[in-house]
Amino acid sequence: MGRTESPVDFSIRDRGVLANYLRAHRKGANITFEELAKRTGLSSATLKRAASGKKTPTQPVVKAFLLGCGGDSQDVELGEIAWRRARRAERGRSDGRSPVPPLISTRGELSRALVNLYEGEGAPPLRVVQERAGSQWLALSSASRIINRQTLPATLEQMAAFLRGCCVPERRHGPWLDAWARVVTPAIHDDSGASPAVPILQPQMRRWMRLRNAVMHGDLREFTQVATPDPYKANEMFREWSSEGGEKARMKMWDQLLLESFATLSREPLSELRAYLPSA
The missing domain is CATH 1.10.260 (434 Repressor (Amino-terminal Domain))
Incomplete structure (x- = not known):
């Protein structure tokens, strides 16, 4: 098996845990770093560094190391969990104290x-x-x-x-x-007496925001899929509007968004608001 490895560097605990995990798999496979290098296509130096605990390897290196040692998908999944923890600890930028x-x-x-x-x-x-x-x-x-x-x-x-x-x-x-909507855009509260400090974004408001984004990006497919929940009707609307040309389709999207805006803010049914829309 070659020379005895130096002890794992545990100066950053989670990084050391990852290195130990990799070493255990190589030991279980009973192969040298040179043999592992042939299996993975990586250099022996890269593989040795990965199992040293001195620096967190990249995610592809961890995956290749474990597969090269005969690991299965579960071994790789556990290795990637250990890798994420090691990266987080090494970078030291996550305080882990943000609210849910x-x-x-x-x-x-x-x-x-x-x-x-x-x-x-x-x-x-x-x-x-x-x-x-x-x-x-x-x-x-x-x-x-x-x-x-x-x-x-x-x-x-x-x-x-x-x-x-x-x-x-x-x-x-x-x-x-919902959290994004609470702090970035005006929120709509429900009728259940929820605390104003934690407003609830209604599904209707979320739907309107998707429509608005589709209009802003000129995404007719997304717009019709959101505007009409029935896939068949949505496809029919898409074909009909797209056949009329880009400018006319955009105007129809804006008209529909205007109706949706009134319906969302006033909570009036769309069917009652259509009377106010000029006929095409």
């Missing part, structure tokens, strides 16, 4: 929570965050300003994009989007 999304009530709390979210994911390169989020929604400059606490997401869609970039599952987006 339903309790966020200020811009500062939301900003700190988003930074902790990013750091908790292992602070991946911003290009990786952008690829996960969708470049049309999250520019590199915007992502950089968000994680450096210089700004908050400018739109609901950009907030959702940042969440995707940090691997937050879609089913967990709701409380985060």
Whole structure:
């Protein structure tokens, strides 16, 4: 097995835990670093550094190391959890003290929570965050300003994009989007007597914000899918409006958004408000 390895560096505990985890897998596979290098395509020096505890390796190196030692998907998943903890501890930028999304009530709390979210994911390169989020929604400059606490997401869609970039599952987006709406845009309260300090973003308001973002980005497909929950009708609307040309489609989107604005703010049914819209 070659020379005896130096003791793991535990100056940063979580980084040392990751190194120990990698060493245990190499020991279990009973292979040398040279053999592991052949299996992974990485240099022996890179693999030795990864298992030293002196510096957190990259996520791809951790994955390759474990697979090269015969690890399965569960081994890799546990290794990536250890990697994220090591990265967070090494960077030292996450205080871990931000409130959970339903309790966020200020811009500062939301900003700190988003930074902790990013750091908790292992602070991946911003290009990786952008690829996960969708470049049309999250520019590199915007992502950089968000994680450096210089700004908050400018739109609901950009907030959702940042969440995707940090691997937050879609089913967990709701409380985060509500938190963004509470501190960035005027919120609509429900009728249940909820505390004004923690207003609730109504589904109708969330729907309106998606429509508004679709109009601003000229996204007819998104607009029709939100405006009409029936997939068949949404597809029909998309085909009809897109066939009329870009300018006329944009005017129809703006007209519909105007109606939706009144319905959202006044809570009047859309069917009653259509009478006020000039016929095309």
